[in-house]
Structure formats: structure tokens, C-alpha cells
Amino acid sequence: MTRRARTRLCEQLTAEPALVKEALAHTHRQDDYIDDRAYRLLAAVATGTPVAPISPERAELFAREEAIGRMPMEQAFQRLAEIEPGLLDLQAKAETVEQNGDPRGCGLPKHIKEPLHRLIGGGARSDDELLHTTLATSIVYQYLEILAGNTRFGTPDIAYFDSPIKHFVATGTLFDFGRSIRRRS
Amino acid sequence: MSISGRLGRAVLRRIESSPGVQEQVARSERTMPVTRAAHRVAYSALDDETGQDEAL
Numbered sequence: 232m233t234r235r236a237r238t239r240l241c242e243q244l245t246a247e248p249a250l251v252k253e254a255l256a257h258t259h260r261q262d263d264y265i266d267d268r269a270y271r272l273l274a275a276v277a278t279g280t281p282v283a284p285i286s287p288e289r290a291e292l293f294a295r296e297e298a299i300g301r302m303p304m305e306q307a308f309q310r311l312a313e314i315e316p317g318l319l320d321l322q323a324k325a326e327t328v329e330q331n332g333d334p335r336g337c338g339l340p341k342h343i344k345e346p347l348h349r350l351i352g353g354g355a356r357s358d359d360e361l362l363h364t365t366l367a368t369s370i371v372y373q374y375l376e377i378l379a380g381n382t383r384f385g386t387p388d389i390a391y392f393d394s395p396i397k398h399f400v401a402t403g404t405l406f407d408f409g410r411s412i413r414r415r416s
Numbered sequence: 417m418s419i420s421g422r423l424g425r426a427v428l429r430r431i432e433s434s435p436g437v438q439e440q441v442a443r444s445e446r447t448m449p450v451t452r453a454a455h456r457v458a459y460s461a462l463d464d465e466t467g468q469d470e471a472l
Contacts, residue, residue, distance in 0.1 A: 236462040243453045254447035254454075269451065269458040282464040301461065392459045 237282055240272050251277045262289070263365050264296035296366045304394070305387035308374045311367055314359050317350045318371065325378035339375055347371070353402040365402045366391070373398035 244251060255277040261267045267285065275282040285293050299307040312318040324343050338344070348354045352368040361367050370391045373384050376398060385394050417425075431437055 236457050236460060236464055239460065239462055240454060240457045243457065244450060246450050250446060251450055253443070254450035257443060257447065258451060265455065265458050268464070269454040271464070272457055273450070273454040284464075300459075392461075 236268075236272055237275050240276050244276065248277070264293040264300070265366065267293065292360055292364070295361050296364055299361075299370060300366055300392040301390050303388045304370055304374045304377070304391055307370050307391065308387075311351070311362065311371060315350050315355070315357050315362055317346070321347055321350070321375060322378065325375040328379040339372070339379060343375060343379070347375070352400065363402060365400065368400045368402050369398055372400050 246254075251273070255270075255273050258270055258273065261270060267289070271283050271285075274280075299310055302310070308318065308322065312322070321343050325339070328340060328343070339347070349356055351362050351371045353363060355362040373391060373394065374387055376384050377387050384396055384398055391397065
């Protein structure tokens with residue numbers, strides 16, 4: 232029998248219904264796939280209703296986010312590099328960091344981090360919204376960290392969504408019906 | 417510590433001590449397990465049970 236997300240959340244929530252409702256009251260629908268899904272699931276559990284579908288305005292972007300989140304990080308990175316080929320150069324640089332035996336366990340070195348801001352996240356030069364999302368940014372950072380020898384973040388053959396430790400990089404990007412507004416980089 | 421550093425810390429302390437902020441922090445701590453559980457499930461590949469799926 233296939234277990235469903237809403238049922239799983241019900242099982243995991245040991246809190247009083249009032250607390251679940253309070254959490255929902257102070258959460259709102261978000262502009263990225265994971266936050267939006269978490270909100271929709273929580274709303275369904277709190278109100279005893281079916282899970283609301285993704286809004287049509289965000290469906291395409293969220294489908295692309297989900298796809299890169301569920302595929303191995305190395306594959307997700309390649310997909311993002313098809314949109315922004317500049318990422319491949321930084322991939323090569325990150326691999327060199329590992330070869331030099333300089334794991335930099337506390338973050339990517341400056342010569343990778345600085346150009347990265349222009350390729351992914353709120354400051355990305357591309358108009359493709361996927362590159363501006365928190366998820367794509369987090370995947371790229373985590374993948375490059377792994378290549379640079381930071382084993383804390385797992386291996387590149389696992390999906391970001393399945394990774395026990397997730398590198399989270401908030402981009403602060405707002406999406407307004409398909410149009411992105413860059414709040415900060 | 418520089419004057420600007422001390423000023424910054426004083427402003428931060430003032431903000432943190434305001435009843436509104438304290439209430440927000442307390443609420444966030446209360447509801448954190450709930451929102452964390454929702455996010456954990458959101459990362460899963462389980463389907464959403466939208467529309468016609470059975471009610472709990």
C-alpha cells in the first residue's frame with residue numbers, strides 16, 4: 232500500500248490540534264516548492280481537508296524544482312549548467328580544491344564563491360527563474376562543497392531531497408505570478 | 417568594542433526585549449516541531465492526496 236504524504240504528516244504530528252492550527256495561522260503559502268508543499272500539507276491536516284493543488288501560476292516552476300530536488304545532485308547540477316554553462320568552470324575549480332587536499336570544511340573558497348553569486352541565486356544573471364530559486368542555489372552550493380571535499384554533505388549521487396544534511400542557501404527571491412523580483416542577492 | 421558595535425548590541429537588546437518580539441519567539445519555539453514535521457514530509461516522494469483521495 233502506498234503511504235501518502237498527508238497521512239504520514241498526521242502520524243508524525245503528536246502536537247495538540249490547537250498547536251497545529253496555530254502553526255498554520257502563522258505560516259503562509261510560499262514561493263518555493265518545498266515551503267509551498269509543507270504549507271499545503273499542514274493546511275490539509277489542520278482543516279481535515281484534501282491537500283490543495285499547486286497554484287497554476289507556479290506549477291511549471293515547482294515541477295522543475297521538484298525534478299532537480301529528486302534527481303542525484305550531480306545530475307541536477309548538470310541540468311542547471313545547461314542553463315548556466317558558467318557553472319561548469321566552477322565545477323572544475325571545486326574538483327581542484329579536493330585534489331589539492333584543501334577541503335575547506337567551513338565553506339567554499341573565495342575564488343569559487345565570488346563568481347558563483349553571479350551564476351545562481353538572487354544575483355544570477357540569467358533570466359531563468361529556476362536559477363534564482365533557493366532550491367537550485369542550495370543544490371549547487373552543496374554539490375560544489377562535496378566536490379571540494381566537504382564530506383559532511385554526503386555524496387553527489389544522492390538527491391538533495393534525500394540528503395540527511397542539507398546545505399540551505401536562501402536567495403530571498405520573490406515570485407509574483409511567474410515574474411521574479413530580486414529582493415537581495 | 418567600537419561605538420557602532422556597542423550601539424548595535426544595544427539596539428538588538430532593545431528589539432529582543434519588546435513584548436511583540438518575545439511573543440513571536442515563544443510562538444516560533446512552540447510551533448517549530450509542527451512546521452519541521454511538515455517540511456520533512458514535504459521533502460518525501462509520497463504523493464499529496466489531493467482531491468478525490470480518502471479523508472482521514
